[in-house]
Amino acid sequence: MSWLSMVWAQARLNQTVLMRQRGLAFSVLLLPLFLAFANTANARSLDTVNGVPAAAFAAVGAIAVVFPFSYMTIATSIVVRREERVYKRLRGSALPTSAIFAGDILHASLLGAVQGVVILVYAITVANAPMPSNVPLMLLAFVLGAAVFAALAIGTAGFIPNYEVAQLVALPVLFISLVGTGMMIPLSALPEWGQRVAELLPLTPVVTMMRTAFLGRDFAQEAAPVVGFLEAFQVSAAGLGIGLLWIGVGLWSTRKYFRWDPRRA
């Protein structure tokens, strides 16, 4: 039996289990879509926000929302399985540990991908967003976002005591991520240091990369000049670096704080 088929079995099981937890299923499956529709509803004009056409700005923001929800999916399922001692049973089965993690990540990422595609299609067909000009960069941004938030979810699960807290923790993660991307308040409204901090938040580089992928322009520069296909990757390198740094933080925290068993009373 191959490792991949074990990973697939885990991902599939996660989905079955998720569908049985109605509250959580509603949150992680439908909320991102509602937020996306709400976010893009006002954006059908040809206005620009910080130099980005409103429709594209909103579409990118709507897609990026998917990642904090992946965080919620993964962190919650880790905490539930740990506290209910399902992990103990899983680790005693034929499954390698890596397949358990990989199954979680694959499941949350596939959900995110489906949601992302739905939002993208909606944004293009209904909300006047343009076709992405650099699809490979778009995919890279998506994979980066999925990886960053999966690493953070696994890395922070050790601090989360139970299911209720897991869902609460996801809210500030969502909120801080969104502020950092400038979707809730324009970053230019923040003081200089606030802008620097915002640039380092985990979702910001993903959003910046997606904007570049959408519009083929480099928004790091004042006039947001048009960039070519390869140049778009070049200007995204710094963002990729920030993303990788967050993945590193998640992995480090996982090594140090991840727990398979509930804390002993």
Next chain:
Amino acid sequence: MNTTAIEVRDLHQKYGDFEAVRGIDFEVGRGELYALLGTNGAGKTTTLDVLEGYHAPTRGQVRVLGHDPISERAEVRQRMGIVLQEAGFYKDLSVAETVDAWRRWTPRPLGRREVLERVGLAHREAVRVSQLSGGEKRRLDLALAVLGRPEVLFLDEPTTGLDPEARRNVWELVRGMVADGVTVLLTTHYLDEAEQLAQRLAIMNAGRIVTEGTLADVLGERGTRITFRLPAVRPSDLPYAPGLARRSVRLDGEAFTVETHEPQEDLRTLLEWAHERGWELGGLEVRRPSLEELFLEVAETERVAA
């Protein structure tokens, strides 16, 4: 082929300052059923945790099928089945969904029907796990443990909380596995369970193995018991010369227990002695010690020593 399935050498296991296992050794041969007996806190589950690869030993070495269960996990994880004392299920799944999910990542799994029939749970297929009784959950535990046709089966108190009929069903299942050549390491605090199933056993107390061997070995170390009631008689009145190493006399109220390695001789002496005096030995019994008594004695000896 190596004939040793499980090997434990000088195993120590510490949790913080608490040393749960304090240096134990044993071996289980292939196809053998070995029982670890002991009260709660004796160190049985800790020993299993190490063998199952959940914790690295603080000191010493364990081998399962010749492999280190942690560093060589890939070699053994598909060859062992584990019934944990306390492990959760996905409680919103049905019995059938649970077995199906496990079958997807188990190489050469038994069929869902087949495994559920083996543990007597086939009629509960459609029921949610959260609605199963304690005994039924235990049977599902077993079903998942034997699903992958394991070579080694670890059973941590597999019949705790089961009614007598369910216990006998589990025993049947375990006997069947042993008959098929599966090696079983079982922990229990039911003495009759070890008596029913185990070829060899060890009694653990406070992190140590205090006695080990076949049932006959373990019982044989202790003498046969002659018990009777006799009012107003002191132990020194009995017709036994004092200070004999292979005999002991205990009095509890009116109840005497003579533990001896020469039961026939001692019994003849006793009967003649009582006959001459015209006394009746109430409730006279001659028997091997039960595991129960053995167990209490071990616990008592340890308490005195401590």
